[in-house]
Amino acid sequence: MNQNNFNQIRVNLSGLGCWLTLIGVVWLLGAVGLGWLVKSLAVLIVLLLAAPVLGFIGLRFWLRRNLVQGPCPVCSTALTGIKGTETRCLSCGTPLHTEADGFTRVTEAGTIDITAVDVTVDAKPVLPEGD
Structure with missing residues (x-):
């Protein structure tokens, strides 16, 4: 008998119990008449997941404009x-x-901004020909 075959077929169902419990609690609350509580919790979870995305999109829009x-x-x-x-x-x-x-x-009232231009002059003047 080879015992290694069982290790290859093994399935990990450790998280399944948590999901089954959650589904059972939701079904029980719906059956008792507290479906509004389940719906409000679902809306709250959706809002918590959507808020960072909407905040990021809004920040990008604001930065693009300002x-x-x-x-x-x-x-x-x-x-x-x-x-x-x-x-x-x-x-x-x-x-x-x-x-x-x-x-x-940012300047005080009455300040006039000017642009300085550097003008270089040759040492000897250029005279027009014919003089």
Whole structure:
């Protein structure tokens, strides 16, 4: 007699008792007239499983509408911010306000922003020919 054959046919039914007990309790509550309790527990479980998924989808939608990416107006470093908030540039430290179309410098009223242009001049002047 070979005893190894029984080990190959063995089926693990350890979790089946738990499921049968759960099904029996649900059937008993339904038979007694407490089916509303079973239904409310089922709805609660579905809501608990769906809440993280819906929260993740809602967060992605909100970020898509409120996340602004653009360059710093002072040093042109790429920045990311949330629309309507104030932040600082990570590179130059300038306080910035985040708007829908990009970033603007936070300045006092009456401040005029200018752009400096570096102009190089040769040492000797160029005269037109014929003079």
